[in-house]
Amino acid sequence: MPELIFPLDSTKSFTEQAKVGHNRWHPEIPPVATVKPGDSFRVHCREWFDGAIRNDDSAEDILNAPLNRVHALSGPFAVEGAEPGDLLIVDILDMGPIPDEDSGPLAGQGWGYTGIFAKKNGGGFLTDQFPDAYKAIWDFSGQTATSRHIPAVSFVGIPHIGLMGTAPSHELLAKWNARERALIETDPNRVPPLALPPEPDGAILGGVPESEFDRVAREAARTAPPRENGGNQDIKNLTIGTRVFYPVFVPGANLSLGDLHFSQGDGEITFCGAIEMGGFVDLHVDLIKGGMEKYHVGENTIFMPGRTAPQYSEWLAFSGVSVTLDGEQRYLDPYLSYQRACLHAINYLTTFGYTPEQAYLLLGAAPIEGRLSGVVDIPNACATVYIPTAIFDFDVRPGSGTPYRIPEGTNVPHASAG
Known part of the structure; x- marks a missing residue:
């Protein structure tokens, strides 16, 4: 096993650990190792809410989830010799739930x-159709997930890192804050908001000195979106x-990860659409000196997907085009097209007795495939969502017989947003 350089004790909160991570991006957060x-080295990671979400049959914890405290990130980890302009190579060697x-x-x-x-507290991809809070608990048995809240489904998970990235420079951080502030100002009262500005309340900044804490907290960027440094990309193929x-934007690169x-x-269409967990990650790092200029990687990351793909070969696919629910035609809008494809899939799954909320949660958690299938046939972009048929305990395909019905009485915890 690689050396464990960031341990977490499950009996203690994230801020009570021997080494404290962070939940904001800032170049002055010092490395912990x-x-x-x-x-090669091992890192423990806490799930993104640091234990605020419980294994129960209530959704009140989701309704009141403390978004100002996310994400609980392990790191930063400095890489000796890394300088701005380099490319940091990160190999994911192994990962999984909390060991033992x-x-x-x-x-x-x-x-x-x-x-x-x-x-009113984060929203999601289909927030206008699903404005309230809901939750599903999943149990792990080896590589398989099942839920007492969503019956008659089981699937092989593809554990992956939702958030990993390098620290921004001061110049890049200022660029993030300026452009996101400008976006917020176009509709400052929007619910959910257009972006999340720096928020000192709830900031965890690792080893930032107390004398500098307030200033750094006012400047530090939230970890919610993906940006030039990687960040919260939520790509299910960032796996083993x-x-x-x-x-690399700062000396040492200062790599952090979590989620x-x-x-x-x-x-991850429900926003908390994945099956969230804490666990461990084994990493290997290397450098390409001057790699940003050499390979024209000035913004964002490139990656070679993991060798673990969805363990399925047969799919039922749903398409959507860029027409709103009210019948308004939009021009080649792929975001809207994917929304419509997801809504078609949700509506189809209610045929078998699932509530729309159960179906929505399932699409966020199961290894569905989302594809941008057409972007040239004006005026409609076409997006598709592929659902693996083998995850169901019954034949989910259309047929001449009577559709299967799941047992009545099972539903997902719900908390009204008021």
Whole structure:
């Protein structure tokens, strides 16, 4: 086993650990450990809410989820010799739920969760159709996930890292804050908001000195979106065997990671759409000196997907085009097209007795495939969502017989947003 350089004690909160991570991006957050090019090492990760979401049959914790405290990131980890302009090579060697802990109050101890966030507290891809909070608990048995809240389905998870990235420079951080502030100002009262500005309340900044804490907290960027440094990309293929090439913006690169998922559908459409968990990650790092200019990687990451793909070969696919629910024609709008494809899939699954909320949670958690299928046939973009048929305990395909009905009485926890 590689050396463990960032341990987490499951009996303590994220801020009570021997080494404290962070939940904001800022170049002045000091590294908690230093590794060398060619090193392999192990990192423990806490699920993104640090235990705020519980294994129960209530969605009140999702309704009141403390979004100002996410994401709980492990790191930063400095890489000896890394300089701005380099490319940091990160290989994901292994990962999984919390080792040797198959029960307990933390997601990753034999279970995980998926949530539909309330429109007033985060929202999601289909927030206008699903404005309230809902939750599904998933139990892990080896590589397989099942849920007491969504019956008659089971699937093989593809554990992956939802969030990993390098620290921004001061110049890049200022660019992020300026452009996101300008976006917010176009509709400052929008619910959910257009972007999340720096928020000192709830900031965790690792080893930033107390004398500098308030200033850094006012400047530090939230971790919600993906940006030039990688960040919260939520790509289900960033799994075992993946190689990622990250731009380096500060000396040491200062790599951080967290937001582990047991499984996820493309798009993580409920916002908390993956099966969230804590766990461990084994990494190997190396450098390409001057790699940003050499390979024209000035913004965002490139990666070689992991060797673990969805364990399925047969799919039922749904398409959507860029026409609103009210019948308004939009021009080649792929975001709207994917929304419509997801809504068609949700509507179809209600045929078998699932509630729309159960179907929505399932699309976020199961390894569905989302594809942009057509972008030239004006005026309609076409997007498709592929659902693996083998995840169901019954034949989900259309047929001449009477559709199967799941047992009545099972539903997902619900909390009204008011």
